[in-house]
Amino acid sequence: MSQALAPVFAALGDDTRWALLARLGEAPASASALAREFPISRQAIVKHLDVLRAAGLVDSEQHGRELVHRALGGRLSDVARELERVGQVWEARLARIKRLAEG
Amino acid sequence: MSQALAPVFAALGDDTRWALLARLGEAPASASALAREFPISRQAIVKHLDVLRAAGLVDSEQHGRELVHRALGGRLSDVARELERVGQVWEARLARIKRLAEG
DNA sequence: CCTGAATGCAACTGAAGGGTTGCATGTGTG
């Protein structure tokens, strides 16, 4: 199922990358276009996009002479479900321990 | 609402930290106890716990002479809900764009 | 056709972060 979560979190852990992803969430764009909107070089943006793509958070498509990138909400939902699941297991376990200790 | 997500992702992005958190999810433990189970020094573990606590993923309580840490599933659920929400917004936007382009 | 714009590759720098060791200091329990 959903591949290792760590790479996704690592990808999301950087502010710039998160901003970039949020921007792509509003509308697809090319690296050069993003470079005009953000205060960092195009190369830096390309590297971030590589990381995001590797994490399954972005996908890219050739359009004429430019490579257009878009954010994938689906992957985010996958991760969300996994987190929710894990979180509930922990909470349940904690509750059980507390019950044992007090009861 | 749920404070900035970035710190949480940054915290979850490290494999060792994730492993540590998963371990605490099974049962609370002190830093020294964890140091006996993991192949890294107690100091390294303490630093990881600091990061996790700052992200709201762990909380610590003094028990006799030791500081016992436990994983907070609740925070994980918060993040999950936020992710799910954002993911759906992106998907909806994409669908709308696609409809416009094709329709 | 030819030029501007977009991409790709590579080397380099500086800072952040994971990990270590050493030491000082508390404090529970035998």
Place this chain on the structure above:
DNA sequence: CACACATGCAACCCTTCAGTTGCATTCAGG
């Protein structure tokens, strides 16, 4: 009361990583 064990603080190493600059290349379109 003493000693073992848990914690805290600090300096230090080394790798990873964000970001930069420079250059080569390709290709869409006027």
